[in-house]
Each structure stands twice: as structure tokens, then as C-alpha cells.
Amino acid sequence: MxxxxxxxxxxxxxxxxxxxxxxxxxxxxxxxxxxxxxxxxxxxxxxxxxxxxxxxxxxxxxxxxxxxxxxxxxxxxxxxxxxxLTDVLRHEWAHAVADTFSGFVESDLFVRCFDGAYQDTSPVANYDPSRHVTRYAAARPCEDFAEVFHYYLRHRSRLPLRLSSRKPVVKKWEFIHRMARRIAAGKFSF
Structure with a gap:
């Protein structure tokens, strides 16, 4: 057999x-x-x-x-x-970071970069690939922040080339990068 x-x-x-x-x-x-x-x-x-x-x-x-x-x-x-699962966690940790270091997401800079206040509950705009890294990012400013944060970690803080020509995405990426540097320096707002 x-x-x-x-x-x-x-x-x-x-x-x-x-x-x-x-x-x-x-x-x-x-x-x-x-x-x-x-x-x-x-x-x-x-x-x-x-x-x-x-x-x-x-x-x-x-x-x-x-x-x-x-x-x-x-x-x-x-x-x-x-x-x-790592992407889901990156996204959820972004919300934890926003709550823990709320000075960043309560800033005028956040509103300018993400087209609204973190706590806004209505969509800012329809999904636009030139403005959002994912479809879900268009849901609300807090989700836009979480999706960019997730990509920031996933891509080891290096903006993917395919996103580098999207000025609104670059602006959001720079927000996350500046926030990370300030947290590392023990400064919890802009």
C-alpha cells in the first residue's frame, strides 16, 4: 500500500x-x-x-x-x-495614538491636512485616489488619519513612489512624520 x-x-x-x-x-x-x-x-x-x-x-x-x-x-x-491582521492593527493603533496624544489631532494643522476635525462624523468628500490612500480613508478625517498612519508604518516611513505625486497625500504623510518625530522627542502637540 x-x-x-x-x-x-x-x-x-x-x-x-x-x-x-x-x-x-x-x-x-x-x-x-x-x-x-x-x-x-x-x-x-x-x-x-x-x-x-x-x-x-x-x-x-x-x-x-x-x-x-x-x-x-x-x-x-x-x-x-x-x-x-498587521494592517488592521496599524490602523487601530493610529486611533490609540490619536486619543493618547490628542494635541496633534486637535490642531489646526490636522484640520488643514485631513480636511476636517478628527472628531467629525460625516465624510469630507467622496473617495478620490489623488487625496486618499484607500477608499476607507474617505469615510471621515479620523479614518483618513488612521489609514495614512497604517501606510506610514507598513512602508517604514518611506512614501511609496506611486503616492509621491499626490500632494494631499504627501501633506498627510508629512503630518504623520512630524507627529512621530515630536512624540519621539517627548513633545505631544504641534
């Missing part, structure tokens, strides 16, 4: 495990530290795996909740897409 090799079963990529979350969170917090953004205040932010959520992920009440299974995971599954 021929020997059949069984390949180990891989967990579904749309179900997040605690070990996956721990690995991804360590990677993102290391990226933040590399850019001088990590602080004692941020070290106190809890990152939790929750069983399920019909909505998505979230920054709430001083912690980041990542559902093991969510509506967003199921939507990705149906569309044949996959969102990296």
Missing part, C-alpha cells in the same frame, strides 16, 4: 487566533517603537481577541478589540480578499 502524506491543516485565514494576534501586535508595536511613536502611555493599551463581531474591529475605551470572526472577515471571504 503506498504511503500517503497528509498535509497539515492550516487554520482558516479568516479566523484569528490569539497567537496570530500576539505575533501581529508585537510586530506593529515594534514598528511604532522604531519610529519613536511607542510610549509608556501606549504600553498601557490593551489588545484583546474577542469571539465575534458583526461589525469590524475597534478602538474603544482605551483598548483595541479584534474579533476572532467578524462581518469584515466574512465579507473578505466572499470577495476573495484578505486583509492583513
Amino acid at each position: 503506498p504511503h500517503t502524506r497528509r498535509t497539515p491543516r492550516r487554520p482558516l485565514r479568516h479566523i484569528i487566533t490569539l497567537s496570530q494576534l500576539d505575533r501581529a501586535n508585537t510586530q506593529v508595536s515594534t514598528e511604532m517603537a522604531r519610529h519613536g511613536i511607542w510610549s509608556d502611555e501606549l504600553a498601557g493599551v490593551g489588545v484583546f481577541l474577542v469571539p465575534a463581531s458583526l461589525t469590524c474591529y475597534g478602538w474603544h475605551d482605551g483598548s483595541i478589540a479584534i474579533p476572532s470572526i467578524s462581518g469584515a472577515h466574512l465579507r473578505d471571504l466572499c470577495n476573495g480578499q484578505h486583509t492583513r
Whole structure:
């Protein structure tokens, strides 16, 4: 009888495990530290795996909740897409940074760069690839900030060439870069 090799079963990529979350969170917090953004205040932010959520992920009440299974995971599954857990965490950590160091997002510079106040709840404009790094960035100024922050960490603070001709995106990128440098220097506003 021929020997059949069984390949180990891989967990579904749309179900997040605690070990996956721990690995991804360590990677993102290391990226933040590399850019001088990590602080004692941020070290106190809890990152939790929750069983399920019909909505998505979230920054709430001083912690980041990542559902093991969510509506967003199921939507990705149906569309044949996959969102990296590290990208989700980069985005959620951006909200934690904004809450922790609110002087930056409460500044006039933020309003000029992101076309509105961080707390605005209505979309600033329709998605425009010359102004936004993702479609979701057009949702509200706070999401625009979080998406640019996510790209900033993902690309190790180097603006991708494909974005370098988009002046509004460059302005937002420079905001994140200046903010990171000020946090690293122990200055928490502009």
C-alpha cells in the first residue's frame, strides 16, 4: 500500500487566533517603537481577541478589540480578499495614538491636512485616489488619519513612489512624520 502524506491543516485565514494576534501586535508595536511613536502611555493599551463581531474591529475605551470572526472577515471571504491582521492593527493603533496624544489631532494643522476635525462624523468628500490612500480613508478625517498612519508604518516611513505625486497625500504623510518625530522627542502637540 503506498504511503500517503497528509498535509497539515492550516487554520482558516479568516479566523484569528490569539497567537496570530500576539505575533501581529508585537510586530506593529515594534514598528511604532522604531519610529519613536511607542510610549509608556501606549504600553498601557490593551489588545484583546474577542469571539465575534458583526461589525469590524475597534478602538474603544482605551483598548483595541479584534474579533476572532467578524462581518469584515466574512465579507473578505466572499470577495476573495484578505486583509492583513498587521494592517488592521496599524490602523487601530493610529486611533490609540490619536486619543493618547490628542494635541496633534486637535490642531489646526490636522484640520488643514485631513480636511476636517478628527472628531467629525460625516465624510469630507467622496473617495478620490489623488487625496486618499484607500477608499476607507474617505469615510471621515479620523479614518483618513488612521489609514495614512497604517501606510506610514507598513512602508517604514518611506512614501511609496506611486503616492509621491499626490500632494494631499504627501501633506498627510508629512503630518504623520512630524507627529512621530515630536512624540519621539517627548513633545505631544504641534
